[in-house]
Amino acid sequence: MVSLSTDAIDYETLTEAVRRPGSGAVVTFLGTVRDLTGDERTVALEYEAYPPMAERKMAEIEAEVRARWPVGDVVLVHRRGRLGVGEVSVAVAVSAPHRAEAFAACRYAIDRLKEVVPIWKKDLADDGQEKWVHPGCSPASAGGEA
Amino acid sequence: MPQIAIRLFAHLRERAGGPAITIEVPDTATVATVRQCLARLWPDAVGLLEKSAVAVNEEYAAADRTIRPGDDVALIPPVSGG
Numbered sequence: 684m685v686s687l688s689t690d691a692i693d694y695e696t697l698t699e700a701v702r703r704p705g706s707g708a709v710v711t712f713l714g715t716v717r718d719l720t721g722d723e724r725t726v727a728l729e730y731e732a733y734p735p736m737a738e739r740k741m742a743e744i745e746a747e748v749r750a751r752w753p754v755g756d757v758v759l760v761h762r763r764g765r766l767g768v769g770e771v772s773v774a775v776a777v778s779a780p781h782r783a784e785a786f787a788a789c790r791y792a793i794d795r796l797k798e799v800v801p802i803w804k805k806d807l808a809d810d811g812q813e814k815w816v817h818p819g820c821s822p823a824s825a826g827g828e829a
Numbered sequence: 830m831p832q833i834a835i836r837l838f839a840h841l842r843e844r845a846g847g848p849a850i851t852i853e854v855p856d857t858a859t860v861a862t863v864r865q866c867l868a869r870l871w872p873d874a875v876g877l878l879e880k881s882a883v884a885v886n887e888e889y890a891a892a893d894r895t896i897r898p899g900d901d902v903a904l905i906p907p908v909s910g911g
Binding site: 714730731732733735736737739761772773793796797798799800801802803804805815816817818819820821 | 836838839840842843876877880884887888889903905906907908909910911
């Protein structure tokens with residue numbers, strides 16, 4: 684299951700949702716809004732998505748994970764809109780028979796999401812500066828989980 | 830010349846002042862043609878444009894991909910989800 688959400692991510696429910704009798708391991712990754720990047724202080728991140736393509740790419744990642752690891756279930760959810768420091772911007776929950784597979788599958792899913800899913804964040808700093816984060820382009824990336 | 834609308838996001842959307850831009854392209858336009866048109870339009874954003882991908886019908890497209898009438902075209906600057 685994949686989705687974009689404008690509401691807070693209920694990661695406890697997502698974690699429960701992937702649990703299976705045949706899965707002895709569950710790994711849940713949460714990306715949360717960090718307060719400091721270097722010496723720049725973030726007060727909020729504004730997430731924008733290209734929704735149909737973002738959900739399509741997330742569904743591809745889910746399919747890749749299912750093809751590569753014997754997962755019980757896998758869930759990817761990403762927030763949209765404005766998030767304050769500490770809020771959960773992304774959650775990936777994976778269940779698998781053993782922990783090595785669960786960790787590897789979860790790691791792969793979040794890494795791929797950050798590479799290919801058309802979602803962007805704008806860093807809102809405490810000095811009033813607003814800056815879109817476009818990795819590889821100056822100014823350097825800032826803000827959320829990295 | 831045919832016109833195509835291009836969806837814009839993040840910095841490029843704000844740079845253009847709206848969620849899409851319409852440009853005129855030759856009949857045989859490709860993804861590369863679209864990139865050239867935008868680079869001429871926004872010389873100050875060439876660095877970001879060079880690092881941006883183009884999606885056609887919600888899938889990343891190669892430079893030689895032909896744009897046909899009715900295609901959904903989007904400019905995808907480097908992503909920063911997570």
